[in-house]
Amino acid sequence: MVNFSDRMDGIRASDIRQLLKLTQQPDIISFAGGLPAPELFPVEEVNAAFNAVMAENGRVALQYGQTEGYAPLRKHIANRLAARNGIHTDPDHVILTAGSQQGLDFIGKLFLNPGDVVVLESPSYLGAINAFKQYQPKFVTVPTDENGMIMEELDRVLATTENVKLIYIIPDFQNPSGRTWPLERRKQFLDIIGKYGVPAIEDNPYGDLRFKGEFQPALKSLDKDELVIYFGTFSKILAPGFRIGWICASEHIIEKVNLIAQAAVLQTATINAMVISKYLDMYDIDEHVAKILPVYKHRCKLMIDTMRETFPEEAKFTDPDGGLFTWVELPDYINTRELAAVALEHKVAFVPGSGFYPNGDVNNGMRLNYSCSTDDRIVKGVQLLSDVIKGALR
């Protein structure tokens, strides 16, 4: 009866969110989510931090606050960006967001007119694609190999495409592929975007979750042209339930993000920012991350080893150095959206790959999450999935 806006034509339910609902039945082994392991959440420490905030400053915590977010937390973030990521920033160039997803919405809103082009890795994060779709852009994808985006292809795309307003990338343990860019590619990338003057979102939710291989510097730490808009979050290193992430960018971008945040949401939750800030005062978050890493390393290895043992050779998969995901590619003739329905009947779930391709033209990928399953369920689930895949082979 009522008429919705034109943008709603392009906005559909996310495969992941729909799947997450189905997979809450305990008899289903789900590799579909992107959930951190809840048994590792520092519940007691968070509770202690909350109690301290309420005792010291409860009325401030429950009141409205400033749009850019609680200043001591932004200072913590700036300090940690310098210490761990080599990013030297003024805390005033950091704004809190309700998770990185809200950052994607804000940056899409900031840059995109209908018909503008967003450049993405192929595949790229489904949630980013969905966030940008709200602003009716065109998507142009750049092919990737085992080292991430292929820079010659990026150069070619930027040389031959008009109205490129934004590039979106995840250089560390990409979602969905689990791949990481080596240093050389990072430098090439910055040279190329500098040449064309195109801003880029460096989304880095997983960077701290490296359990093998060598640290790679953030693009933002090497960015002389102030084109990199860096996204971080507490969702994967502390807890997603707070919905606290951040954007770090140069002043002329951050001040515009602030205007959008004012108009769209006023501010992130005061109390959440204060509790995380107090947690960082009271505890060493790097010690906490150090407890997560061996668990994820073990689960990743167990999943990869079991896939090596049981998957047919037609299934290719990545062996990530960190993060939450591995990515499987099946023969072209297998549509993993159909396969996911069969898998659910066999009580195992994954996210079919087509949602990670903005133009929906690749259908043989599968994203598997290993961070949130027990050993038993990883082995059993991979075995079930292996049978499902074998049943689909010609």
Place this chain on the structure above:
Amino acid sequence: MVNFSDRMDGIRASDIRQLLKLTQQPDIISFAGGLPAPELFPVEEVNAAFNAVMAENGRVALQYGQTEGYAPLRKHIANRLAARNGIHTDPDHVILTAGSQQGLDFIGKLFLNPGDVVVLESPSYLGAINAFKQYQPKFVTVPTDENGMIMEELDRVLATTENVKLIYIIPDFQNPSGRTWPLERRKQFLDIIGKYGVPAIEDNPYGDLRFKGEFQPALKSLDKDELVIYFGTFSKILAPGFRIGWICASEHIIEKVNLIAQAAVLQTATINAMVISKYLDMYDIDEHVAKILPVYKHRCKLMIDTMRETFPEEAKFTDPDGGLFTWVELPDYINTRELAAVALEHKVAFVPGSGFYPNGDVNNGMRLNYSCSTDDRIVKGVQLLSDVIKGALR
């Protein structure tokens, strides 16, 4: 250097948010914010609720959750809508938002193409105007009197204006005017929007804060055509620091809001929704609201009485039955944006009225907040303001 989207041309800093920054100096008496009184926040009770959530269900509270929000809280909201507002709804027709501001962003995004028309009361809430501006609409305002929107004018506007996609109203203790619509106008309004088939946001953040006069039913409770999109929030009856509000609407609208929420933010903070839900399990929120009302009643009366004593007769003001604000109209030749700068020099702050007129064509209004000041400061601040106003009279 980088190119922002066209919509950014219309997005400016909010007067209120900028003023709030200035008015944090303790020597300034500020009537500028829209803050609830922090000394009334139930800090101990919230702390007890948090501790209970962490003890019983800490891992769930810190994890991702569903886009529509924590189900038991949505059930609490549906129960309270039935008991207090006469709105009988399925909890699945309620979606949590990060405060009502996020709801405004979502509904603007859902309905508005550039150039579409939003109809507003004149004056209307500045934060709603700013949220909608992100989607580049035209605004058409409907004149108001002491009983709110004038219905003959609304009928005329809808009969003569093309592309009206949305009406935005605050029928209870409006922001900024403090005015409330009587029942007869509510019925007329529903007849008129039913005739033209235009959806309306009923924003009701203050409805529970009635300290005199007679309860008026929510438009949504009388809405047979399913055109009313009802907004509520815990910000004014519990605490704004959580950023938890909600939208209640018919199914075909809520399912689209859910898609937007997925794309824009994934979900509200799990932990915040669970703590509020637990608070509602453990305590009677209506008993808490009953403690707020006499305080706000007293502060409102003190402000109005002091204005009656000290303001020149050229200043007209409203005498609200609830909510947080009174609204002052000065002679046409006084520009209150300029007056606000003078007032700040005299250590008193208010929000100048022009921001509440989307087309910026009325400049003689002032919004005053009484909920968040002590008696001393109310009396002193009104006296200071009175002197400032007298100095501007011809």
